[in-house]
Amino acid sequence: MWFFGRGPVVPVLRFSGPIGMATPLRPGLSIGQAASAIEKAFELSKIPAVAVVVNSPGGSPVQSSLIFRRIRQLAEEKEKTVYVFCEDVAASGGYYLALAGDEIYADPSSIVGSIGVISAGFGLDKVIDRLGIERRVHTAGRNKAVLDPFRPEQPEDVERLKALQLDVHEEFIALVKERRGAKLSQDPDLFTGLFWSGRRGLALGLVDALGDMRAVLKARYGPKTRLKLISPPRGLFGRGLGFFGSQTRPAAAEFASEAAAGLIAAAEERALWGRFGL
Numbered sequence: 001m002w003f004f005g006r007g008p009v010v011p012v013l014r015f016s017g018p019i020g021m022a023t024p025l026r027p028g029l030s031i032g033q034a035a036s037a038i039e040k041a042f043e044l045s046k047i048p049a050v051a052v053v054v055n056s057p058g059g060s061p062v063q064s065s066l067i068f069r070r071i072r073q074l075a076e077e078k079e080k081t082v083y084v085f086c087e088d089v090a091a092s093g094g095y096y097l098a099l100a101g102d103e104i105y106a107d108p109s110s111i112v113g114s115i116g117v118i119s120a121g122f123g124l125d126k127v128i129d130r131l132g133i134e135r136r137v138h139t140a141g142r143n144k145a146v147l148d149p150f151r152p153e154q155p156e157d158v159e160r161l162k163a164l165q166l167d168v169h170e171e172f173i174a175l176v177k178e179r180r181g182a183k184l185s186q187d188p189d190l191f192t193g194l195f196w197s198g199r200r201g202l203a204l205g206l207v208d209a210l211g212d213m214r215a216v217l218k219a220r221y222g223p224k225t226r227l228k229l230i231s232p233p234r235g236l237f238g239r240g241l242g243f244f245g246s247q248t249r250p251a252a253a254e255f256a257s258e259a260a261a262g263l264i265a266a267a268e269e270r271a272l273w274g275r276f277g278l
Contacts, residue, residue: 019064
């Protein structure tokens with residue numbers, strides 16, 4: 001798309017934050033939140049390129065997969081090259097998103113990799129014992145209360161969880177091999193969940209080059225190349241939650257519940273970033 005000699009426009013998608021960790025007050029990064037922006041990015045310009053910026057410590061493998069697949073479907077349909085640029089972190093689900101790129105770039109100090117699967121939680125059974133609280137759970141289906149944090153951990157529950165994790169991990173590994181192919185090194189730690197700097201990621205074949213988005217795209221499409229950020233629909237104020245003149249207002253109890261869920265999500269988000277020293 002050229003206007004009055006101003007140069008080509010490259011649409012830019014930005015995926016920032018944990019993936020799939022959404023509450024009414026914290027929209028999160030999901031296919032539902034990102035779909036319209038992805039579609040718009042592939043329709044906006046006639047130039048055969050879309051840029052994607054990733055800054056995510058990971059999250060939901062399902063949402064990572066859905067966003068990845070939507071990008072690849074449109075890239076093939078519209079015959080466009082996808083350039084991915086890793087910022088602070090493109091790890092775990094964040095690296096999954098990066099795999100949507102035909103070319104992946106990183107800063108030398110970016111963190112990339114963490115090709116693994118993790119589940120984390122707390123065991124609170126001893127806490128409620130000390131407080132004298134009786135836990136009452138009634139289920140239809142003997143495995144419905146698997147991994148309940150308020151009861152002692154059961155070895156068979158852990159085995160089931162690990163089997164599930166292995167399935168997801170194998171899918172992740174297969175995708176990395178499919179997308180990166182012969183570029184990958186034979187480092188035995190590649191799929192163990194370890195993560196590396198962008199510079200080391202280049203040596204391992206996880207990224208194609210070191211560089212920043214503006215410099216790379218101007219070198220590729222000319223010095224007059226312009227970048228246009230394609231943002232998803234507005235979050236909090238566009239969701240009908242009853243603020244600033246909306247006709248519907250949430251009940252106090254509902255709002256309190258949403259706020260509490262937001263605090264928990266914020267703590268989980270902080271823990272995800274904290275794994276990478278950020």
